[in-house]
Amino acid sequence: MDKLVIEGGKPLSGTIVIQGAKNAALPILAASMLVEGKVTIDHVPKLLDIDVMLNILRELGCRAEHENQTVQLDTSTLQSSHIPEALMRQMRSSIFLMGPLLARFGEVTIYQPGGCAIGERKIDLHLSGLQALGALVVEEGSRIVCYADELTGAEIHLDFPSVGATENIMMAAVLAKGLTTISNAAREPEIQDLQQFLNCMGAKIIGAGTDTITVEGVEKLAPCRYQVIPDRIVTGTVMVAAAATRGQVTLLNTCPAHLTSLIHVLRRTGVQIAVDGDIIKVGTATRPKSIDRIVTSPYPAFPTDLQSQLMVLLALADGVSIMKETIFEGRFKHVDELTRMGADIRVDLSSAIIRGVSRLYGATVEATDLRAGAALVIAGLAAQGKTVVEQVHHIDRGYDEIETMLGQLGARITRYSPIPNNIIVP
Numbered sequence: 001m002d003k004l005v006i007e008g009g010k011p012l013s014g015t016i017v018i019q020g021a022k023n024a025a026l027p028i029l030a031a032s033m034l035v036e037g038k039v040t041i042d043h044v045p046k047l048l049d050i051d052v053m054l055n056i057l058r059e060l061g062c063r064a065e066h067e068n069q070t071v072q073l074d075t076s077t078l079q080s081s082h083i084p085e086a087l088m089r090q091m092r093s094s095i096f097l098m099g100p101l102l103a104r105f106g107e108v109t110i111y112q113p114g115g116c117a118i119g120e121r122k123i124d125l126h127l128s129g130l131q132a133l134g135a136l137v138v139e140e141g142s143r144i145v146c147y148a149d150e151l152t153g154a155e156i157h158l159d160f161p162s163v164g165a166t167e168n169i170m171m172a173a174v175l176a177k178g179l180t181t182i183s184n185a186a187r188e189p190e191i192q193d194l195q196q197f198l199n200c201m202g203a204k205i206i207g208a209g210t211d212t213i214t215v216e217g218v219e220k221l222a223p224c225r226y227q228v229i230p231d232r233i234v235t236g237t238v239m240v241a242a243a244a245t246r247g248q249v250t251l252l253n254t255c256p257a258h259l260t261s262l263i264h265v266l267r268r269t270g271v272q273i274a275v276d277g278d279i280i281k282v283g284t285a286t287r288p289k290s291i292d293r294i295v296t297s298p299y300p301a302f303p304t305d306l307q308s309q310l311m312v313l314l315a316l317a318d319g320v321s322i323m324k325e326t327i328f329e330g331r332f333k334h335v336d337e338l339t340r341m342g343a344d345i346r347v348d349l350s351s352a353i354i355r356g357v358s359r360l361y362g363a364t365v366e367a368t369d370l371r372a373g374a375a376l377v378i379a380g381l382a383a384q385g386k387t388v389v390e391q392v393h394h395i396d397r398g399y400d401e402i403e404t405m406l407g408q409l410g411a412r413i414t415r416y417s418p419i420p421n422n423i424i425v426p
């Protein structure tokens with residue numbers, strides 16, 4: 001398992017170009033299964049999660065190439081809708097394939113994706129949405145088989161604005177007969193990107209980005225070429241890293257409108273932020289101020305995917321801040337690791353009480369999930385001394401060579417890969 005070794009205490013400075021959005025690319029790659037032919041997706045970063053998704057598509061019979069941030073798919077050879085359990089367990093986002101494969105084949109077999117470090121990750125809203133469209137869902141242990149001779153448009157209300165369920169239902173409804181409305185839909189930018197992509201192939205969807213999405217079923221789609229939006233969570237991660245190291249950083253190829261909640265919070269801590277088109281400039285030379293209360297909620301509120309990163313900045317703030325996590329019940333696993341670096345944070349049920357300290361100290365810490373790992377990297381950059389972050393594969397799921405990305409901003413960060421035990425070093 002790779003490790004990152006970080007020499008902290010140096011302000012980040014310089015300019016960086018932001019990668020394409022993992023959480024837009026994954027559903028768009030899945031949605032490509034709705035059409036027969038060659039589909040090209042640009043601005044797709046090289047990530048473990050993308051690799052897993054492409055391996056699943058190959059396993060189902062697709063041809064898939066990923067070169068220089070562009071994915072070339074040929075779905076004309078797609079021949080199976082049975083997602084192997086081993087691959088399903090590697091990445092729960094393979095659940096996104098359920099809707100498209102059901103719409104294309106009339107049958108799909110998946111396996112319960114299971115929980116992960118951040119929470120139970122239920123899929124009941126996905127299944128009930130597909131049932132509303134006419135699917136028969138048969139659960140046999142962890143195996144789930146969905147059948148539908150024909151999908152028919154329906155009025156669907158989500159009890160919770162689930163991102164994945166909204167996307168799965170959208171994709172299944174595209175080729176259904178008639179009109180589908182999804183109320184209390186999730187409003188994330190990645191859902192808007194999925195709508196854009198599907199409409200680029202001839203779908204008729206409106207409302208993504210609002211809480212009501214309408215899909216008018218069509219007979220057939222046509223392949224297209226599409227570019228994925230910038231990754232707002234990677235953008236936010238770099239912004240917080242710049243603030244936590246008291247640096248000056250310019251971020252290019254961003255979408256500031258996707259980050260209004262973070263920009264607002266960072267400005268409240270005293271960080272200077274300038275926005276000009278797709279450019280964000282972040283800078284500060286002073287200790288951040290604390291924030292009385294931050295609550296993670298569905299978009300456009302403060303995103304759960306930036307909670308752990310912001311906690312690092314607040315751990316260094318002048319004063320006490322309270323963060324409440326309302327999306328995932330297990331998303332405070334980074335707190336123990338930050339405490340080992342000298343942070344003063346106490347978790348009380350779904351809230352973390354963060355008493356700012358003047359400095360953090362390097363330590364050996366373990367990434368428990370994707371965004372917690374990114375937070376530990378930020379903590380290592382801000383800390384005095386050396387930090388070793390272990391289990392780096394969690395971070396590689398969502399950040400394309402995080403050490404190279406931050407190294408462009410002057411970070412002293414090196415990756416160490418263990419020598420495979422079948423290689424004898426003379």
Ligand code: EPZ
Nearest residue numbers: 023093121122123124125126162163164165305327328370
């Ligand atoms: C997406 O996950 C993102 N992943 C997550 O990003 C993100 O944290 C999450 O949305 C919330 O914004 C991708 O887009 C690939 P949800 P998803 O369905 O779709 C409950 C990252 O770090 N729920 O909105 O799985 C669920 O238990 C990842 O990039 C049900 O109860 O999120 C959770 O508490 C982490 N039943 C809440 O909703 C369901 O059927 C949010 O889940 C589905 C979800």
